[in-house]
Amino acid sequence: MLTVDDINVYYGAIHAIKGVSFRVDDGEVVTLIGANGAGKSTILNTVCGLLHSRTGSIQFLDKTLGNVPAHKIVELGMAHVPEGRRIFQQMTVEENLEMGAYTRARADIEPGLERVYEQFPRLKERRKQVAGTLSGGEQQMLAMGRGLMSDPKLLMLDEPSMGLAPILVEQIFDIIRKLHQAGTTILLVEQNARMALSVADRGYVLETGKIVATGTGDELLHDEAVKKAYLGG
Amino acid sequence: MSFLNNAITGISLGSIYAIIALGYTMVYGIAKMLNFAHGDVIMVGAYVCFLAMGNAGLPSVVGVLLAVAVCTVLGIVIERLAYKPLRAAPSLAVLITAIGVSYLLQNSAQILWGAATKTFRPIVEGSLVLVPGQLSISYVAILSVVCCIVVMVALSVFTGQTKMGKAMRACSEDKAAAQLMGIDVDATISMTFAIGSALAAIAGVLMCSAYPVLSPTTGSLPGIRAFTAAVFGGIGSVPGALLGGILLGVIETFAKAYISTDLSDAVVFAVLIIVLLVRPAGLLGKYVPEKV
Numbered sequence: 222m223l224t225v226d227d228i229n230v231y232y233g234a235i236h237a238i239k240g241v242s243f244r245v246d247d248g249e250v251v252t253l254i255g256a257n258g259a260g261k262s263t264i265l266n267t268v269c270g271l272l273h274s275r276t277g278s279i280q281f282l283d284k285t286l287g288n289v290p291a292h293k294i295v296e297l298g299m300a301h302v303p304e305g306r307r308i309f310q311q312m313t314v315e316e317n318l319e320m321g322a323y324t325r326a327r328a329d330i331e332p333g334l335e336r337v338y339e340q341f342p343r344l345k346e347r348r349k350q351v352a353g354t355l356s357g358g359e360q361q362m363l364a365m366g367r368g369l370m371s372d373p374k375l376l377m378l379d380e381p382s383m384g385l386a387p388i389l390v391e392q393i394f395d396i397i398r399k400l401h402q403a404g405t406t407i408l409l410v411e412q413n414a415r416m417a418l419s420v421a422d423r424g425y426v427l428e429t430g431k432i433v434a435t436g437t438g439d440e441l442l443h444d445e446a447v448k449k450a451y452l453g454g
Numbered sequence: 455m456s457f458l459n460n461a462i463t464g465i466s467l468g469s470i471y472a473i474i475a476l477g478y479t480m481v482y483g484i485a486k487m488l489n490f491a492h493g494d495v496i497m498v499g500a501y502v503c504f505l506a507m508g509n510a511g512l513p514s515v516v517g518v519l520l521a522v523a524v525c526t527v528l529g530i531v532i533e534r535l536a537y538k539p540l541r542a543a544p545s546l547a548v549l550i551t552a553i554g555v556s557y558l559l560q561n562s563a564q565i566l567w568g569a570a571t572k573t574f575r576p577i578v579e580g581s582l583v584l585v586p587g588q589l590s591i592s593y594v595a596i597l598s599v600v601c602c603i604v605v606m607v608a609l610s611v612f613t614g615q616t617k618m619g620k621a622m623r624a625c626s627e628d629k630a631a632a633q634l635m636g637i638d639v640d641a642t643i644s645m646t647f648a649i650g651s652a653l654a655a656i657a658g659v660l661m662c663s664a665y666p667v668l669s670p671t672t673g674s675l676p677g678i679r680a681f682t683a684a685v686f687g688g689i690g691s692v693p694g695a696l697l698g699g700i701l702l703g704v705i706e707t708f709a710k711a712y713i714s715t716d717l718s719d720a721v722v723f724a725v726l727i728i729v730l731l732v733r734p735a736g737l738l739g740k741y742v743p744e745k746v
Contacts, residue, residue: 271630293637307631309624320624323617324636371636 222247222406223268224376227277230260230267236336237263238274239430242368243406245375251358252409252417252438254451255427261410262304265379268408269301270294279369282324282374296324301374304410306364310353314344315437317363321370337366340396358389365396376400377408396419414451418442426451455588460711461704464593466664466701469602473657474607474680475687475695477650483626483690484646487545490552491532492654493677494559499525499655500662500672501567504574507662514577529651530644538640555742556674563670576663584713601656606696609649622646626690679706679719682726688739697737 223245230238238260245251253261266272268279270291279286281297289297300321309317318337322330329365341362347355352363361381368376378397382390390413397420401407411417416425418438426434426447434447441447474496481489500520506517536555581592595633613619624632625642633639661676662668679702687698702722709721729737 269634271633285609290638291630291743292636292638295634301634303631303634307628307634309631311627312620312623316620319617320620320632320635323621327617344459367635 222249222282223408224280225264225268225277225325226280227253228264228267228274228279229276230263230272232263235411237430238267240245240277241427241430241432242277243425243432243435245406248401248404248406249422250397250407250409250420252411252421252424253427254411254414254417254424255440256451257412258425258429260430261427262379263430264412265301265303265377265408269299269377286429295371296369298374299377300368300371300375302364302379302381304367304383306360308352308355308360308363308367310351312352313349314352314355315348317347317367318344318370321367324371330370333372337369340369340399341366358385358392361389361393362396365393373405375406375408377410379410380394380412381409382411382413390416414447415442455585456711458589460491460707462591462595464704464707465700466592466598466703467707468683468700469598470657470660470699471676471680471683471703472602472699473605473653473660474676475684475699476609476692477653477657478681479687479689479692479695480646480650480682482621482684485533485537485643487548488552488681489537489647489650490537490549490681491555491559492650493673493675493680494556494563495525495528495532495651495654495673496658496661497563497668497670497673498528498559498674499658500574501563501692503653504572504662504668505567507575507577518577518656518659521659522652525651525655525658526648527534529654532651533644533647538643541669544665560670560674562708567670569670572668574662574666574668576666577659578663587626591662594660598660598664601660602696602699605653605656606692609692617674620643669710679722682722685736686726688736691736691738691740692738695740701737734739 226242227240228238229240253264255261263272267274270286270289281299284297286294309320318334319330322333330369332352343359344362344366347359355363365381381393385393394416397407409417409421418441421438423437425432426441434441434444436444464687477492478489502524502564503517503521506512506520507514532555536551537548540551576594577599578593582596583590613623621637622642624637625639626634629639680699683698683702684695686702687694705725706722708717709718713721
């Protein structure tokens, strides 16, 4: 579904991503784990078109993304739930969800809302509420729901557990498992490596802009080096 | 009676300011820039209408429509050529560019149409006499207030109910997130400039109908006053532009009537300073603390 080949991304003079390649197959949950500043979010932002790579290529559903602007990539079937949620604080919950369906036909919005509300009943209760007044967990649900409104073939989640209480982290990962069972392809970026690897089919370990290890979720969970560096020994 | 007359004059002048202030506030809301050339778009609109009605002898409705069309295109062109290349530049560079565009428009108008002041023929003439010899309302004043109300209602329906309007609000909150929704941010910014400039054309025609002198610098002072109105009401806020505009018009008119014609601007700006001391974000503006 997604093939990233040898991308190099710079912030001015800083070489943030150094020759990274990876792939995500149909129906998989793939995770990128690594410490703060390893380049996980930069990779997602490059895939979704907000940043650009100087080299290599990104193929999504047999299309080369190259210089396709971010708003066109959404139409191809990719949704990115960005780090820090980035919901529209001053718009209502329902308006946020409608924005998620921006690329879709008017007739698809109602069924889309139904589906998201079924997944996140909390959002339905609060649909007329201004999004900025939601709790952190609810905002994360809204961000994910908004991403799902475009009915994506690939859902990219950037740090969905960030800043959430443990019980909410559990909930968010339950939702990821459910989405996976329903056949959604997911690319997950997490600092919470243990949780991420436990839901992922495969994972890549990122260190200062390079991939240093890869394997199935289970393999990485039991890898000595990964355990030591990311799972607390 | 003179009090009522002044109130009416103030409200109608304020309605015009409000329409201009909307252009400032919408552009600020989405592009986070102060478009100081906005006042000069007013002037261009007034000239187009003046030439269409005077030289070409077209009916006033056609003149207004032409002015709106020309200014809409002008707004889009200004944004594309002058501001879009500076999207990533520091805000000071954009501000200075806007001032440059303002002078460019004024001087182009001077070359094209001469520096001499022209007498603008109002698009509607006459007035509604309520108390003969004492209280009357000019049709231009009525038209200004009606235009202001129509514009406000149309804009709130647009931003509240339509897909494009909601996309505009999304862009003004978070451009990157809007792009991730599939919203074409560049097109949305263009559209905002188009709407703002169309409103400027309407305001220009109304302004010159009420105060019928037209010169290449006609737009600059009302532009500054309307900018003040936008800040007064809370820049970025649409109801704020309405409130700020009306208040400014009323304060200016009363200051002229009861204090001094020469000091009216001083009074207006003194009120602005006091308001900003008490409410730094303006009357209806939201003070948004930086979240860490």
